[in-house]
Amino acid sequence: MPTFTLRKKTVLLGAAIASLLSLLASVSTFLLAREYMLRQRDDVAVAQVRAAARIASSTLLRSDDPLTVLLAGAQVLPGARAALHQGGTWLVSGVGLAPEDLPVDLVRNLETGSAARQRAKVQFETAIIVGFPLQTQGDTWFVGVVSLEELERTLLTLRGALAIGAILAIVGGGAVGWWLSRRVMEPLHDISSTAEQISGGDLTKRAKEPREPDLARIAQTFNEMTDSLRVRIDREARFGAVVSHELRSPLTVIKGAADLIAARREDLPPRAQMGSDLLSERVIMFEKILNDLIEINRYQSGTVEPLLEELSARSLVETLSHRSGIDPRIIEVPEIAVVVDVRRFQQVFENLNSNAKLYAGGLVAIRSKVTSSHIELYFDDAGVGVSVADSSRIFEPFVRGVQHSAVSGSGLGLSITVEHLRVMGGNIQVGTSPEGGARFVVVLRRGEDFS
Amino acid sequence: MNFRVLFVEDDSKIRQVISASLSDEGFEVVEAPTGEFAIAEVDLTALDLAIIDLRLPGINGIDVVRNLRQRTTMPLVILTAHGESNDVVTGLEAGADDFLYKPIAAKELVARLRAILRRATDSATPDPAVAVSVGSVSIDASLHEASVAGARLHLTRTEFGVLRALVQASPATLSRQELLEAVWGYDYLGDSRLVDMQIYRIRQKLEAHGLKESLLTVRGVGFKIVP
Numbered sequence: 001m002p003t004f005t006l007r008k009k010t011v012l013l014g015a016a017i018a019s020l021l022s023l024l025a026s027v028s029t030f031l032l033a034r035e036y037m038l039r040q041r042d043d044v045a046v047a048q049v050r051a052a053a054r055i056a057s058s059t060l061l062r063s064d065d066p067l068t069v070l071l072a073g074a075q076v077l078p079g080a081r082a083a084l085h086q087g088g089t090w091l092v093s094g095v096g097l098a099p100e101d102l103p104v105d106l107v108r109n110l111e112t113g114s115a116a117r118q119r120a121k122v123q124f125e126t127a128i129i130v131g132f133p134l135q136t137q138g139d140t141w142f143v144g145v146v147s148l149e150e151l152e153r154t155l156l157t158l159r160g161a162l163a164i165g166a167i168l169a170i171v172g173g174g175a176v177g178w179w180l181s182r183r184v185m186e187p188l189h190d191i192s193s194t195a196e197q198i199s200g201g202d203l204t205k206r207a208k209e210p211r212e213p214d215l216a217r218i219a220q221t222f223n224e225m226t227d228s229l230r231v232r233i234d235r236e237a238r239f240g241a242v243v244s245h246e247l248r249s250p251l252t253v254i255k256g257a258a259d260l261i262a263a264r265r266e267d268l269p270p271r272a273q274m275g276s277d278l279l280s281e282r283v284i285m286f287e288k289i290l291n292d293l294i295e296i297n298r299y300q301s302g303t304v305e306p307l308l309e310e311l312s313a314r315s316l317v318e319t320l321s322h323r324s325g326i327d328p329r330i331i332e333v334p335e336i337a338v339v340v341d342v343r344r345f346q347q348v349f350e351n352l353n354s355n356a357k358l359y360a361g362g363l364v365a366i367r368s369k370v371t372s373s374h375i376e377l378y379f380d381d382a383g384v385g386v387s388v389a390d391s392s393r394i395f396e397p398f399v400r401g402v403q404h405s406a407v408s409g410s411g412l413g414l415s416i417t418v419e420h421l422r423v424m425g426g427n428i429q430v431g432t433s434p435e436g437g438a439r440f441v442v443v444l445r446r447g448e449d450f451s
Numbered sequence: 452m453n454f455r456v457l458f459v460e461d462d463s464k465i466r467q468v469i470s471a472s473l474s475d476e477g478f479e480v481v482e483a484p485t486g487e488f489a490i491a492e493v494d495l496t497a498l499d500l501a502i503i504d505l506r507l508p509g510i511n512g513i514d515v516v517r518n519l520r521q522r523t524t525m526p527l528v529i530l531t532a533h534g535e536s537n538d539v540v541t542g543l544e545a546g547a548d549d550f551l552y553k554p555i556a557a558k559e560l561v562a563r564l565r566a567i568l569r570r571a572t573d574s575a576t577p578d579p580a581v582a583v584s585v586g587s588v589s590i591d592a593s594l595h596e597a598s599v600a601g602a603r604l605h606l607t608r609t610e611f612g613v614l615r616a617l618v619q620a621s622p623a624t625l626s627r628q629e630l631l632e633a634v635w636g637y638d639y640l641g642d643s644r645l646v647d648m649q650i651y652r653i654r655q656k657l658e659a660h661g662l663k664e665s666l667l668t669v670r671g672v673g674f675k676i677v678p
Contacts, residue, residue, distance in 0.1 A: 244532060245506075248532060248553050248554050251555035256465070260557070
């Protein structure tokens with residue numbers, strides 16, 4: 001079923017209402033006008049025939065010849081079509097008029113001695129037929145036929161004019177609908193396209209305020225909402241920046257101090273050595289969590305600009321594997337150009353590797369599948385795998401596998417991974433490896449091959 | 452040989468702890484709490500490298516980098532908050548050769564400084580390929596000099612390193628990662644913007660000597676120098 005836009009619906013509705021109204025108006029105008037004009041014409045015809053009948057009646061007093069009587073009457077009638085009935089026979093005057101043309105009902109009325117009139121078709125044209133008895137007793141009747149052809153033509157013209165009016169009204173209604181919908185829809189379209197730009201990250205866009213007060217309110221409210229949104233986002237970004245800066249300076253000192261102590265570890269008593277080790281380890285984790293929080297804050301405030309370049313997938317994975325101490329023999333990745341942000345991909349790689357180490361005893365293979373536009377990298381382990389319940393949640397911030405809540409971490413690693421891959425034009429999914437463990441599928445965009 | 456490093460940082464506690472770590476590793480550290488101080492120090496002391504925190508009171512870090520770059524060829528390393536990539540770009544444009552994210556670990560810092568300094572100074576030990584040339588571009592590694600048709604090319608240490616690597620590799624093409632390894636001493640994936648900025652600078656200097664089509668970009672691969 002085709003879906004109509006609000007705009008189209010408004011135009012169609014406008015046209016429909018206009019056509020209904022104009023149809024009603026035209027039809028009733030036509031019927032009323034026709035009725036009125038017919039009645040007028042009837043009255044005129046009756047008067048004309050009555051006058052003719054009166055002349056015929058006075059002629060009858062002087063003459064016995066029915067033809068003389070008929071012609072005396074007929075000559076005053078326009079069209080001169082008349083008939084005289086006398087002594088059981090009809091005498092007819094006028095071109096093509098035959099006694100059979102006279103309606104039966106009319107004749108029956110005359111037989112009862114009363115005047116009668118009737119509209120009927122005579123020789124394919126509408127006419128009004130009026131009959132008068134010429135004597136109070138007997139069967140002498142005068143019948144006049146007055147053509148309504150002229151009236152019919154007038155009515156036809158009227159009908160044409162009304163039809164044209166109706167068509168104009170329908171078109172006009174559609175046009176009014178179009179214009180109205182434009183006035184209403186344009187500000188709404190403007191707001192929706194502004195909303196699109198804003199959700200795309202451009203918070204400086206504002207909707208135009210239309211002149212109509214009702215619509216202006218929508219645009220104003222929308223702009224106010226955008227302003228407050230912008231203030232909030234700015235505040236959050238500033239908060240993130242301040243927190244990160246304020247935490248970094250002391251952390252630099254703590255880290256440096258921990259390193260100074262660790263460098264003199266051998267001079268320390270055993271208890272102090274343990275303290276130094278714990279300090280060094282926790283400082284590293286603290287820094288990692290801080291960096292994760294800053295990273296996710298930057299994604300949430302929409303201030304991330306990736307630095308994309310094309311690199312060989314194989315040498316990329318090999319270099320990172322070498323750095324992370326992964327056996328190069330488990331790598332099955334071809335020499336294919338991929339689009340990556342190196343720093344972010346490195347984080348993705350290290351996150352997946354450290355997850356595999358923490359939860360599943362390490363990666364057993366880095367496999368791949370190449371499609372026409374993408375490459376899928378499979379990070380496979382042989383652990384217990386990811387349950388169906390977990391697989392939909394693990395990519396959300398602060399969520400970790402339920403059975404692993406004892407393992408420390410910010411719980412942000414995979415959600416940052418999702419964002420990192422998204423800005424590179426890729427994505428990540430989780431499934432089951434051939435070894436029965438977890439398989440993390442990292443999808444990257446292919447570059448233009450430079451082999 | 453002890454390297455002398457200028458450390459520009461306004462936080463006295465950070466200066467203290469980093470200086471101590473660097474001294475532990477045999478570096479001589481000249482501390483500067485402000486940009487003004489650092490600029491004065493460059494004229495007074497012979498230095499091998501400078502580390503500049505971008506957030507400074509008074510003259511900001513970017514202007515300090517710009518000022519030092521005009522007066523010295525030594526490597527300039529900027530310190531910036533993690534992920535503030537605008538800082539990195541403006542810092543590199545101002546003339547920095549490398550950057551490090553805060554908070555810095557003493558170990559990482561020492562490793563980074565050693566890698567940069569080794570690359571910047573290993574010309575002290577002449578090797579068989581002391582003087583090589585491609586077309587009119589000549590490199591004299593022992594004198595740490597480059598020239599175009601006999602006219603001396605004024606390069607920073609890092610620019611010289613990049614040009615030398617390209618000349619020695621010619622006619623082969625070097626990828627960004629290979630240059631990062633050869634010049635910056637990165638044994639893992641470095642930031643390709645470092646290379647692009649140096650290439651841009653070297654190109655400008657070559658063009659000033661009339662060499663417009665000499666240092667070429669090979670799309671998707673890297674860079675090469677041709678006669």
